[in-house]
Amino acid sequence: MIAYLAQRLLVAAATLLAASLVVFAMLEVIPGDPARLMLGMNATPDALEALRNEMGLNDPLPVRYLDWVAGMAALDFGRSYTYSVPVIDLIVERIVVSLPLALISLALSVVIAIPAGAFAAQRRGRAGDALSMGAAQLGVAIPNFWFALLLIYLFAVWLRLVPAGGFPGWSAGIWPALKALLLPAVALALPQAAILARVTRSALIETLGEDYVRTARAKGLPFGTVLWRHALRNALIPVLTIVGLQFSFLLAGTIIIENVFYLPGLGRLVFQAITQRDLIVVEGVVMLLVATVVAVNFLVDISYAVVDPRLRAR
């Protein structure tokens, strides 16, 4: 178990390191001088040079890379070129929108998909199965931002139940804020729920063919009990893998959905930063998201060991 954890931890660290190199190198090739961006076109050469020195832009590349990485390890992502505030402040301000959004959609996706997948597995080959898997096929094929548009039209323009976009902020109260996140969360969750339902179904059908399921049935347990108690727990590994993958997908998926709903989240922040050439913000957010993916994958690896005792013994 310890060896397994240590090995996964090492892989995670190496992945992060490589990713940081890629991000740094990629944004290094973009033309543009941050010092000029901050001081404007009329800045004197002396002032520019002084700022460049202060920001460490004149240091050699490896030094700048190490400074950047060391800063991030201490949660110091540098200062935004355009807003002149610490990047971490911008991120915190936006993450209170994106993180709840991703979590709500993940919860929605799991709550819809696992019962739907189990239902389909239970009625395999019958009308209920065909119906739910047909719906899942549609769900996978629908672009989530288009689904978002349809939701806006139906619930915001036509029925006027929720706002069509924007975010009032958590200070406006929990309910108005949640209301603003509801449609985006549904739009994000639908395709994920469809994928998860398919995975749940096939994983369940596979476990339902196992000997212990036959034993449980033979000793007289009703099929429903066997499915929900015995088979579902054993089918969880592929399901967990997909749930882990989906969390990172949802965090990044907010990038487009936030644009549909004009939500001030991380996705909009990256977008604005890219158009304003505020590269240090882009670097910070991208690394944060990559770190989240790596951390989630690590957690999924650990949860395998929790769900499957055979891995613990390794």
Added chain:
Amino acid sequence: MTYLPSAFIPRDGLSAFLARALASRSFIAGFIVTALIALMALVSFFWTPDDVTKLVVGDRMLAPSAAHWFGTDHFGRDVLSMIMVGSRNSIAVALVAVGIGMGLGVPLGCLAAARGGWLDDFVMRFNDVVFAFPALLSAVMITAVFGPGAVNAIIAIGIFNIPVFARVARAGALAIWPREFILAARAAGKGKTRITLEHVLPNIATLLLVQGTIQFALGILAEAGLSYVGLGAQPPMPSWGRMLFDAQTRMMVAPTQALFPGLAIMITVLGLNLLGDGVSDALDPKLRRRR
């Protein structure tokens, strides 16, 4: 998502495989839909109901009618014609992106499987790094760094196809290498490269084909997303994602405009997914019984 059936070589030959494919409803439905979309793209080169470069200010945002089946957009262009022309963009971007993924990923995966050892580790770790980047975020970053446009969208989507195909090719090849006919080939003195080309690749081709349809479908969705946020094909080139963006701002006045481009994306993706399901069913009858 990667697709890995328990057995992926049609053991009973091509004709039996085709017979099973034609018996699969998914395959038939997927094939017909995909063929129709491809046909639509081809026809658009020769004929569209209306000229997509023609702006008729007087005909702006018309509802669907006999003259304009899907209505007109904010420049008075015929939406049906734009969807037809836009399909070229979607298909081209997704197809070339799959090509990039296969062209680089399959050799990497086969190499990793054939050599093993540190090279295998290296390829797998490289995959981990690419997978650590949320694909959409990086696509946005790439198109932002190198400028928006169809070509950069292809590159951005293509890069993320590389590890997917590398992984599938490696897993497939690893299952082939211990087989007896490979041993026979080695005994006959064939080298690893030749065995990979002559024996491994043909045996994993169908597997790659299934993954190809999945990535094709995902590519269509990704391209639509990128064009929706303005990073894909640039106007005046019609693209489905861009049409949805334009429709969103005018949803109060012309709600039907947001309907058709979205349906086009959905039907195309649905067709490709069904086709992929159908092929994998036909490859592995055991799997079909589970589906």
